[in-house]
Structures are given as structure tokens and as C-alpha cells.
Amino acid sequence: MDEARAPAKHAVADVLIPVAVDQTYSYAIPSGLQLEPGDFVEVPLGARKTFGVVWGISPAAGGKLKSIEARLDFPPLPSKLREFLDWVAAWTLAPRGMVLRMAAHAAVEAGAEPVRIGLRATGAAPKRLTEARRRALAALPPDLAPSKAELARQAGVSPSVIDALIDDGALEPVALGPERAAEIPCPDFCRAELSDDQAKAAEILRAAACENLFKPILLEGVTGSGKTEVYFEAVAETLARGGQVLILMPEIALTSQFRDRFAKRFGVAPAEWHSELTPRRRARVWRAAADGAAQVIAGARSALFLPFKTLRLIIVDEEHEAAYKQEEGVIYHARDMAVVRARQEQCAVVLASATPSIETRENARQGRYGYIRLESRYAGRQMPVLKAIDLRQHGAARGKWISPPLVEALKRNLEQGEQSLLFLNRRGYAPLTLCRACGHKFECPNCSASLVEHRFRRALVCHHCGHVERRPDICPACGQAETLSACGPGVERLAEEAAELLPEARLLMLSSDMPGGTERMRAELQAIADHKFDLVIGTQLVAKGHNFPYLTLVGVVDADIGLSNGDPRAAERTFQLLNQVAGRAGRGEKPGRALLQTWQPEHPVLRALLSGDFERFYAEETATRRLARLPPFGRLAGVVVSGSDRNATEVFARALARAACLPAENAGWSVAPPGELPGEADIAVYGPAEAPIAMVRGKYRFRLLIKAPRKANIQAFLRAMRGRGPKPTKDLKISIDVDPQSFL
DNA sequence: TTTAGGTAGCAT
């Protein structure tokens, strides 16, 4: 057929759109529109319009297609990022559209950058020179032009004075360029003095950063060993070579002290990325990542999806932190995905921690990751001395929680003018409220967890789902007054006790549910660092990230909390947390110590912390993890759900068993990695990576794979699910016989 | 994720 006379055929763009579908949609490319993969476009979708990203271009196709409306003015998504997004979607079983949304939303949500208008003196004198006008002109800087509001504020005049000056022709508006999203860090601004150990470690990281090859490295160093200074050297090296650096951090609260340290080393603060940024700022940082203007971005887990132009180094700080798990929407583990992204970009990735996760430690041991260790504290500082207080011998008085030896230590520390921390990882006043007359227990109506009394708020709160109710004065079950009794300690109660014991101490209680938000939290953490308090009582909030140079004594009120809650990671988590808390002591000039109140000083976690023999702990814990096996299931089909969140996983396994009309005992949960699921179950159900399941306000949301030796098992299972059991919801997505690949 | 289009339940 004569090409020239055939009806005009348009090339077709396969566009990924930010909705919960996995496929790309095909659109006709209008003639005259040049498109490349990665380009942002506007497309019609049903009754509305949305943005999308061109994933591929094919020559032409039959059928009627809707047409692309326009090419949007955003930096195109680099191909490596597109591959990464595809990979993440496949791994997490999330629709690719949702992964795209996560990565591109920031660019689009803020809309067009508003044009900034500044003011400049024309040189012409105003017709009338009042005092206010004189002040306004005097406040005008010679070089750069401020905005109208800014000038009015600086001169202390009302904006109408400025307007009048513009009308008079004394000032003229000028268009200003967009605000800079990032300053330029200087690799040699202020080199830190490194110890021999640090220098050696830094050299290895620097070399890795130069190679332009995928290289994961675990940087393990005791609290206070100066890991940050060490990886800063790799950052400096990367900057010197013109590459971009991503520094992932678990919490935003961390960033204020971190940015100071960064600024000290590199002259300016890094660009930041986290959920508290305004949409406008986010859009700017996004662009700055894409055009290379932001050379270093420090951010929370979602920074992993920024469109870096030349990403050459990723740091995952505190890699063991559970905050790296995204548990809603696209469910992923940012630490693992950081490794994947590094592979995609062929660059180095440094996982830093004092107490690495079992997985990372194991990867290092097997040689899949490089391994660097810093054994001693920086600047000759000593590690804190850890001691157990055996509660079987030195129990606290009835209704009290601070044991005599700890009371003694706190008093002495106060007398010496030094700062102490009492740590209890339990918010509120008391974890349990009972009626002494009838035994009624206050439970959450949604999740049947016991309600925690918050005395300051005069409320009973469910820490599981957020349910709040007023604390009644009479028992709702038996109607008697004054019989309700608070059982067990929370930080509020501990603060009460401490205030009685040390009335003259300047005391601060800190927990994440205090009103005032991040702002106030930061101020209070700073006040602690400035020694404005003698005694701090806090939850794990005080354990993370912040340095308190005057803190010399840490008292852990209940070192056993969390050891027996059934979570397969309980031991690991407790070990990490207690190490972090204890490590707060003695970071300044004076040596520190930590006293751990415990009922079980022989527990492997306590033993490891007290002896400092982490090696043995890791070996034992890894072995335990490997051995985690399910009870044999006999001839009946069983359900196994794998994942590390014991609560959600187990609940879900049970729900599935019920749906499939199986006895509850045939449901189990496992922490085995997907490839190593125990063989006993006829049917194994497992989710991707770390977090197959997210619990959303009492409902469960599932993304699943089902694996079974025989297809008949699966069919029977599905039939049972569709039949008598609870109806699967739309959140229950089941795909069959798909094996997630190992990510390395 | 968003939205149009259906259906059940209930008041008019």
C-alpha cells in the first residue's frame, strides 16, 4: 500500500499512569509531538485527565486510541529509575502505577512554580519622600532584590508604602529566578581528624565510592565510634567526582543534629526530603535531584525514589531501624530497596549501624556485602560500663518501679551535678487498668488490646489502633466507685515516682505522644543536650539519634520489656534498642554507665550487652532464625504466612485458615525467607520482602503469593475461600505460582 | 487511585 496515501498512522506511546494498575496504557502520539521514554505527559483517563510517564514507544497500532494531550514540563524520569520502579513493583507485588505515583507525585502535586517578583531601585527619586518611604528605600539591598512583602517587613512599613513607591517609579519589579533548592557542599570545607581505625575505614569507603560499581558495605561501629565522620569521607570523595549522594535516615527527628554535623563538615546543610516538607519544597528538591543541583540529599525512606541524575553513593544510616519499613500503600523495606537501587545505578551503598540487623550481618558474613568494623569510641572516649540490677534480689518497693540500687545511683549522680536518663519503653501512665472489685479489665473495643491509661490526658488509649475513651470514675461492669486500679508502669507514672525521689532535680518527661509536635520535641531534645535538665524520663524517643554530652547515667527500668512478646525479632529488637539507649551515656567528656533492671540477667540479650560479646549473640540469633520452623501440618492443608510482623502475620494466617475452613492449629507463621519456606505446609502463603501485610485500622490488607506443591491444593484453597469463609475483600490479592526472586 | 454506575435500604 502506498504509505503516503494511507490514513495517517500515529506512533503509540505506552504510558504508565499513577493509578493502581500494573499495565501501561497505550495512547496515540499526536503528530508533531516528540516524545522519549521517561517523558511526563498529560493523558485522558476515563472522565478525567492525569499525568503519566512514557514507558515505551511502539511504531503504530490499529484500533482507536485516545491521544496524548501534551508533554509536561518536568525532567524526564531516567531509565535507571524506571527500571528500578519496575523492579520494586515486581518485588513488592504493588501495581506499577502506584510505584510510579510514589516516585513522581512530588513533582506534579505542587503545580507550576510561581514566578517570584522582586523589587529594585530605579534610581529615580520618588515625588514625595516620607519617613516610611525613606526607610523602605534604605532597607533595599544594593544587589539582590527582595519581594514586596519581604521589603516591607524589613523596613517595618506597610506593603502599601512599597506600592506607592512603585507607582512613583522609584522602585521597579523584576522577575527573579526560582528559589535554590540546595546549596553546594564543599568536600574540603572542614576535614575531620580521624583516628587510625576511622581513617582505614574511610579509605575503604572512599575507594568503593570511586569504583562506579555496585558494592554494598556494612559499616558496623559501636555507638560513638564516629561512623558518620567515616562515611562523610566517602561523601566528600563522591562530591569531588561530581556524583550525587543519597543519605537515608530512619526519622526526621534525627535530622536537626545531623544537618549541623553535615554543615560543619561541608559548609552547608544538605537538601532534605521528608514528609513534613511543603509540596512546593518537595517539588523543588525533586527537580534539584533530577538536574543535579542537589548534590547531597538526606531524607527518609521515600527519598529512595528521587530521580537522581548521577547517583554515585547511597548511605543507609542506622540500617537496622524498623522505620525503614513502609507498611502502607506500596509496602517495601527501604534498606533492601536501597541495595537494589545501588545495583541499578552501579554504585556503592553503605549500611551503617552499631547493631546491624541479622539479615545484613548475615549478608556480610557470607561475603555478599563488604564489612568494616569500628571497635572503639572516637576521641578516646570510653564505652559506658553496663551493669545489670537483678530485680530478684533488688526489687523495688510495692507499687514502685525504681530499684534501690538505681535510686542510689540517681541520687549520687544528681549530687555530682550530672545528668541522668531513666528509660522505659512504655508510653502513658499504666499499661493496664483493672477493677479491684469485679476484675473488669479495660480493653479496646476494636482490637481487644488492653487500654493504656494516660493520666495527663485523663484518657484510656489503645496503642494499637488509636481508640481513645474517657477514664470513668466508676467501674462500668460492677458500678462501684474508687475500685479502678492502675497496674504496671508507664513513663508518666515513672516521672511521678522520680519526682518524689528527687524533688530538687530539674525533671523532664519525654514521650512521642506529648502535644507540641516535632517543633517542641526538637526544642526539648536540645534543652537536654544543653544540660537544662538533671533527669530525663523517656521512651525510645530519647534513644534515637540525639547526642546528650552531659549524660553520664542511663537507668533502664525494665530491660525485659519486649523480650517475651512473641515477635520473632523480639530479641534482636531489644538488643538493638538497649544498646542504643545505653550508648547515650558518656558521649561527652565524662565516662558514662548504664544500669539495666532485669528479671533475667542470663537472657542472651542481657548477656550479650553486659559482656560485649555481640559476635556470639549474632551467631545464636541467626541460628534461631534459621531454625524457626512450623509445626508439622499432617495431612490437612495448612497455611503459612511469612513475614516479620508477628502480630499481623499470625492474625492473618488464622484468618486465612478460617476462610479456608481449616483448623486454627493448621495456620502458622514463619520468618523464613521466601525461598526457604518450610516444606511441611501444603500451602504456603507469603508476601514480598519484609512486610507482606499492613494493618490498616483494624482491617487487614494483603498482598500475597501462594505457593503449593500441587495445583490442586491451591484450587481447593481458593474454592474454600470463595465458599463458606469470610469473603475475600478487594484488598486480598492472590496470584498463584509466582516466585519472588532473591534480590541479589 | 478516581469515578461512573449500580443496588439496597429507607423516607417521602
Next chain:
DNA sequence: TGCTACCTAAAA
């Protein structure tokens, strides 16, 4: 019969 709340399928 109209209205709303709730559910579901489809979006190129």
C-alpha cells in the same frame, strides 16, 4: 419515587 450510602468495575 427520590435520595443516600455503599459497593464494584473500569480506566487505553
